[in-house]
Amino acid sequence: MLLRRENLGRLLLVLLAMPAVGSFAADSDVPPSRADFPYLIHAGSLAETEHHQATEEKRNNQVTYVVPGATSSTRTPLAGPEFMFLGKELDPAVLRLYAFEVRNGRREISFRENRPKQNPQPHILSVFPVSEGLVRLRVDDSLERGEYCLTPEGTNDVFCFTVF
Numbered sequence: 001m002l003l004r005r006e007n008l009g010r011l012l013l014v015l016l017a018m019p020a021v022g023s024f025a026a027d028s029d030v031p032p033s034r035a036d037f038p039y040l041i042h043a044g045s046l047a048e049t050e051h052h053q054a055t056e057e058k059r060n061n062q063v064t065y066v067v068p069g070a071t072s073s074t075r076t077p078l079a080g081p082e083f084m085f086l087g088k089e090l091d092p093a094v095l096r097l098y099a100f101e102v103r104n105g106r107r108e109i110s111f112r113e114n115r116p117k118q119n120p121q122p123h124i125l126s127v128f129p130v131s132e133g134l135v136r137l138r139v140d141d142s143l144e145r146g147e148y149c150l151t152p153e154g155t156n157d158v159f160c161f162t163v164f
Helices: 005-028
Strands: 040-043 045-048 049-051 055-059 062-068 081-087 095-099 101-103 108-113 123-133 135-140 146-152 156-164
Touching: 062 156, 095 123, 101 146, 108 146
Parallel strands: none
Antiparallel strands: 040 045, 040 081, 049 156, 055 062, 062 108, 081 135, 095 146, 101 108, 123 135, 146 156
């Protein structure tokens, strides 16, 4: 079969897209070893996020959630990280992604009760089903360098990582 000049561009696009589809499937075949725990997809493998119970500090109509340490041991260079999540008891739709501020050697995020419009807003996550209970979470924004956490809404559980 002879390729026409106008079809060469289409063929090139299909060939370029094939490795991306293949790598998506390869990552998807590896389920996380722990359920209800987000894993960062990093270089074709899964990296466990750093888990903590954030401590609440209440002052003057403000609640600050604190995690010890200035940085997470789980690190990624990707501004648009992706995660694998095997949900058993926790629905991935309740996970929220927030940026921390580093102050005095610890990670913090503050919410004001009297000024909700000024509170930090979560980054947008897309959820893609992979198989029964297994989903892929994709950050839709481009994250800046810094400290971040995934947290189930309404809990103090935080799953931390660093974008460097």
